Structure formats: structure tokens, C-alpha cells
Amino acid sequence: MINPIYTPAPARYDSGMKYRRCGRSGILLPEISLGLWHNFGDVNPLSDSMAMLHYAFDHGITHFDLANNYGPSYGSAEETFGIVMEKSFAPYRDELFISTKAGYDMWPGPYGNWGSRKYLMASLDQSLRRMKLDYVDLFYSHRFDPETPLEETLQALVDIVRQGKALYVGISRWPAEAARKAYSYLAERDVRCLIYQGRYNMLDRADEAGGIISEAADNGVGYIAFSPLAQGLLTDRYLNGIPEDSRIALGGHLKSD
Template sequence: MYQASETRYENMIYCQSGESGLRLPHMSLGLWHNFGDNSSYENMKQLCFTAFDHGIIHFDLANNYGPEPGSAEKNLGLILKENFQAYRDELVISTKAGYEMWAGPYGNWGSRKSLLASLDQSLKRMGLEYVDIFYHHRMDFSTPLEETMGALAQAVQSGKALYVGLSNYDGKRLKKASAILQELRCPFVICQNRYSIFDRTIENNGLKQAADELGKGIIAFSPLAQGMLTDRYLDGIPEDSRAKADARYLKESALTPKRLALIRELNALAAERGQTLSQMALSWVLNSSEITSVLIGASKPSQILENLKAVEDIYYFTDEELRIIDDIASRQVYNTR
């Protein structure tokens, strides 16, 4: 039986999500990859154990994470049942609905029927009475915003979620949604968006500024640009890499000679700072005061341990370092989606 490390809270930083009372670890574990039915269950357990033993108390999912859709929630549910029952009140579990999950008009987007049915299914797969955060996963302009936000409010009112969040929204839509949720007295506390050295979308679409003005937290996903901001591709594309194995995510065509040259420049700067490229990339995201937490994925426990050094050893950036990073990124900013 798993027993958590007694020192698990010693080195992690916990930040308030905006102006709420919810505190998240500076680094959270995303289950987007490596928790589907095509992955090793034993490895999934070790990833969760390693994360929790080092203060990563937040596990983030969505209804369609897999493959197959739903399998990540199902596998985490089994891990929770077998190993984490004594620690449920220490954990923050989040899930989402809004991307395609099942056939027909209600397995997608943001209708009241779709969101509430999806949440019920997610809770059943994970064997939980509630999730800590329930997100609408993406903007839906075909459904009245009042309906979507009303469904999130009901999820809280029914006791099936403690807080709600919005994922992949822009600043304009965020402000409208937040006003509705405030009127409904719904505890909306966090936005989940893609953010990295290479992807500044939330700076350009107003999300980052709007979240700050509204007192909402931001949790950043894909901080390593689907693996580009690591040392994995410095010498080309390995045959066993995600770029070759799974075209749904990082595409081999994204790793052009020009982009690889930019990655090598960033790697050289990281080395001057005494960090790996991935550590610097994570530190850069966390350097922003608007960011509550950064979501990492991992295929093996050692990757979690390496990434944790970006939190355990705080590396501040000089103005010149930030200028260099911005200059490198501006030469070819790349959105990995």
C-alpha cells in the first residue's frame, strides 16, 4: 500500500488562484498524455506517487483524455481507489468538458445537457463524489453563454464541483463569462490556457490581462511547447519521439531547421543560467505574476524530478535575459496547436 512521503510539502510553493482561497502547487501534473489505455498502469502509478511525494497535489484531466476517451479518468480513478483514499482531502482533482466525447449533439461543446451529463460520467469513472475544479474546455459561440455558465453554477450548487474554471477562452469572452458567474455567485477561480516562451497567445488576445484584472488565476498548459522546449530535439528528431509517433500533437513539420536553431539558442542561455532548457522554460512561465501554476506532463518519474528543480531552485531572470528570450521567440513565434 502506498504511503506518501512525510516531507512532501517541504519544497513546493503553493499560490492562491487569483483572489480565491484555492491554493495550487506551482507545478501541477497533467494527465493529457501517458494515462490512456495504451500506457503502462504501473508507470501511471509511479508518476502519481512521484508527483504527490514532492508536493504536486493537483492532478488535471478532461473527459476525453485517453486514448480511448475517458480512459485517463478511469485509470486515475483506480489509482485513487487503491492508493490515495487517505489523501483525498489533500488532493485537487480537476476535469473538463467541451471537446468531443461521445456521438451525437450532446457529446460536445457547451450546452447545459452536455456539461452536466459529462460531469456525472467523469465522477463515475473516477469514483469520486466531487471534483475540485470543473472547467468548460473551450468557447462555444453557438450556445448562449448564460446557459453554459448556468450549467457550471449548477455543478457547484449540486455539490459535484467545488470551483469552476474556463479553458481556452480569450479575454473578451472571459470578461462576459465572469460577469455572469459573479451574478450567479459561482466560485469561478481559474483559467487554463496554453502559454510558453513560443506561444504568447494569452498576451495577445487579452486573456492574461483580463484574468489579472478580474482576480482569476491562470494555470498554463504546454509550457514546453509539446516538448520543443527541451533538449530532446537539439540534434534532430529521434525516431522514438512524439513528433514521429503521434501527429495529433507535435508535428514533425514544426521542427524546421530555423526553429531548431532558435531552440539551440535558448538552450545555450539556459546553460549559462545553470538550468536545462526545460527548467528555464518552466521558470519563465512561473516568472509571470499572473500565473498560479504550470501543468507538466511526463512519461517517466525522472522527468517530474527534473522539472521540479524549476520550483525548488528559484531562478530569477535579469532584464537582459528576458530581452534575449523575447528576441529569440519573436523571430518565429510558434503556436503548437
Template sequence: MFTPAPERYDSMTYRRCGRSGLDLPAIALGLWQNFGESNPYATQRDIVLRAVDRGITHIDLANNYGPPPGSAEKHFGRMLAEDLAGLRDELVISTKAGYDMWPGPYGNGGSRKYLLASLDQSLERMGLDYVDLFYSHRFDDTTPLRETLGALKTAVDSGRALYAGISSYSAERTREAFEIADEIGLDILVHQPSYSMLNRWVEQGEPSLLDVLGETGTGAVVFSPLAQGMLTNKYLDGVPEGSRAARGGSLRREFLEESTLENIRALNEIAARRGQTLAQMAIAWVLRDPRVTTALVGASSVAQLEDSVRALDNLEFTEDELAQIDHHAVDAGINIWAPRSSDL
């Protein structure tokens, strides 16, 4: 059985999630990539346990994380049983449903049938009676939003989730969701959007999504702050063989066109002048906005996780630094979630 470091809460920064009573770590660990069957379980375990030792209390999953779908929850469930059983009440565990999960008409979307069945399956895979946070993973324009939010309310009212959240909803749909939630008596704790120096959609529009979250007192747990690894030193000289971009999938080689690489190299130089890695500056940058509660990071190794956590050593930016960053922090067309969610 794992024995956590006694000083694990001393160096982590915690932020209140909107106007709720819940504090979340400024950096959380997401199991989207690297926690399926294609990665060694021992490495996955080392990353998660080191995260706990570093005061990362929030572990984020979804029903379809893997590959194959469900395997990340299954592996994390094993860690809960074998290593973290005595720490359950110190953890905030989240999962989601909304994307493809099983064949047929009831394994995708925002219907009540799919969301609640998926939640039950997630609980079984992780060996839990409840999750702390259950998300609608995306807006589904084929299902009444009242039905989707009603399913989240049922999840909370039944004790299968303590809190409810939404992910990748546009500012307009988020405002609509809050109106319906107020009518049905549902509290939406948090929104989980993508956000990085190369993907700034949450700042755009009148009002922007960040404006809506600030007005409603809703927390923001932002995912992909490193733009799926583009905002690291890995791609400064192009696409290395064996990298995620070279393998294809969610990070596409065409995202790394020369104009984008030039901006990434310039941002790397700014980070170096700050005494940070590019990844550390990218995380600090999304956390600069007080409406952002948490930066949700992935990791393929303990060393990568440690690098991300060290972003907390320098979260302050001068006005000159922010102006320099703004010149190179331009949209790179990498918001792959927009056509199925935030654009709707």
C-alpha cells in the first residue's frame, strides 16, 4: 500500500472553485492520454502516485479515455484499490460522458439514458460509489439541453456524483445551461474548456466564456494548456519521429506548420528569459487569469509531471512580458473540439 508524503500539501497552491466551497489544486492531473493499454501500467501508477505526493488532489477522467475506451478508468480503479483506498476522501475524482462509448444509438450524445448508464459503468470500472464531479463532456444539439442537465441533476441527487459540470460549451450555450440549471435546481460547479496560448477561444466574443464564468461565479478547469505538447520543447525543431504528432490522432502534423513553429520558438525564448521551460510558462500563463481555477495537465512520465508542477514557482508576469507573449500567442487552428461543441 502506498504511503503518501506527509508534506504533500505544503507546496501546492489551491484555489477556490468559483463561488463554491471547494478548493482545487492549481494543477490537476488528467488521464486523457498515456493511461490506456498502450502504456505500461507501472509508469501510469508512478505518475499518479507522484501527483498525490505533490499535492495534486484532482484526478480527471472520462468514460472514453484509453485506448481502448474505459481502460483509463479501469487502471485508475486498480490504483484506488491497491494504493489509494485510504485517501479517497482527499481526492477529487471526475469523469465525463458525451462522446462515442459503445455501439448503437444509446452510446453517444447527451441523452439521459446514455449519461446515467455511462456514469454507472464508470463507477463500476473505478470501484467507486460516487465520483466527486460528473461532466456533460460536450454540448449535444440533437438532445434538449434540459434533458442533459436533468441527467446531471439525477446523478447528484442520487448520490452518484457530488457536483456537476459541463465541458467545451460555448459562452452562449453555457449561459443557456445556467438558466435551465437554475430552473431545475441544479448547481453547475465548473466548466472545463480547452485553453492555451495557441487556442484562446475562451477569451473571444461579447461576452466571452470567461466573462460568463466570472459573472456566474463558476470555476474553470482548463484542459490542454500545453496544446497537446506543442507548447513544450519537443517540437521546436519540427516533428520528431515517434512523437504524438508523428503518430497522428488528436495532435495532427499539420498543426505544426512553420508559422506556428516560429511563434512557439519565440515563446520559448520568452520563457527562457523568465527562467522557465516553455511548458511551465504556458501553464503559468493560463493561470494568470483569476477566473481560471486549475490547469489540467497530462503526463507521460514523472519527470514531465514534475516539470509542469514547477510552473507554480513563478506565476507572475510583467506587463511587458504579457505584451510580448500576446504578439506570439495567436490562434493556431488547433481547437479540434469546436465543431462538435464550442462552435454550436
């Protein structure tokens, strides 16, 4: 059976989704975004990934968050999104807010990791090809690199915006002092940091206790939480033990202890 052409729900913006302003910017982000960290790689059925992406957009979720190494395997979540972009979302590209990142291990050798200009530029070019996009709405430095000069990483972000490959830039899980320097450096070059991404939920409030969230607010930078439900620990998923098909049972970032 040939899949019918996708048409999003006409009432997608009347489904109850609320949108919040991101820092001091013109961007409104849905209160819930869809991250493709797990469940969208080449080890997962494409039909399931497509159904989840369609469902999200049909219910007012416009923000889709990716990274170069999301999968598994590396790059495959972006490839999955690229297929859905081509088959379903292309006519609605201007309704979507798509982010990706680079900073963690991606390919072998000295130029496939961390925060060098070479790595960030090359990775984003690869991501755009995988996702079938001309640009992303937001590009993150996925982690702070203590060895590469801060100015090199940040200037790469500035130049990525000026080249038209990203509309906005952000940082993810940077330490507080480096984040403050990033906000200042980017603002001085008229490419303000749009958003800080960190892990935050009822079990992990380190970003609140450490001043990360308040510092972002003071600088007009938005804050977005990943793992807000602690990868399912804050749902009813594990109330009666560890299901065989759960993330804990399958192994990975969430451990049984």
C-alpha cells in the first residue's frame, strides 16, 4: 500500500498547545518540543518515526530538536528527519523550528569531536545534507570545549549565522562562567545567544541551583530543558518494574541503578 500524501491537521494550532517567548527574541516556542535523541534512529522502524513526527505537528508541536550524533547510529535521526522532511514537511518548512547540534563524538580522527571551527562547520554541512535543509533555525554548540579557545567556538557560531546556515545559535550544557562569556561575545557581534539547553527535571535541579537558569534570564537568553521527565522515570513507565522494551532494559544512557 502506498502511503497517502501527508496533510497536517487543519486545527493544529487550536489543539491546546501554548507557545512561550524565547528570551528576548521574536521566537515563540511550543511548551512541548519533540526531541529525536532516541527512537528515531535507523534501528527504529521508519513508519513509527514518521507517525510520531506527524502526530507532533498535528498537535501544535513546531519545534523539532536534533543533533549530529542522534540515533543510534550516529546521523541516522537526522536522516530519518530528512526523509520525513522530503515526504511530508517540505510544504510546511516555514512553520517549523528545527535545531541541531555538534560537540560530541561524531567521526574518527581529531576533527570529529569537541568545538573547533573545522568540526562545527563540517558537522553542520553534513547535518543539512542529511535533513534535506538549506538552513536550520537553531544551531547549538552541544558542549563546552575546555581545550579549544572560547573565541574560536563562538566565532564559528557567529559565522554560521552570517553564512545563512542557521538563523539563531545556542549553547548546551556549558558551565556558568563560560556561558556568561558566550552571551557577551555573541551579543557584541550582533548574533545573540537565543537559548541555553540543559538537563532539568524534578530529580535534577542543578541548573537552577547553580544559577544557570537565572543567568540566562538576566541576559535575555531562553532556557529549554531536555529529559524533563527523566527519560520516563517521572511517568508511570517503571512503577511495576522494568518493562522488557524500556530504555533501561535496552541499555544506554538510562541505567537500572
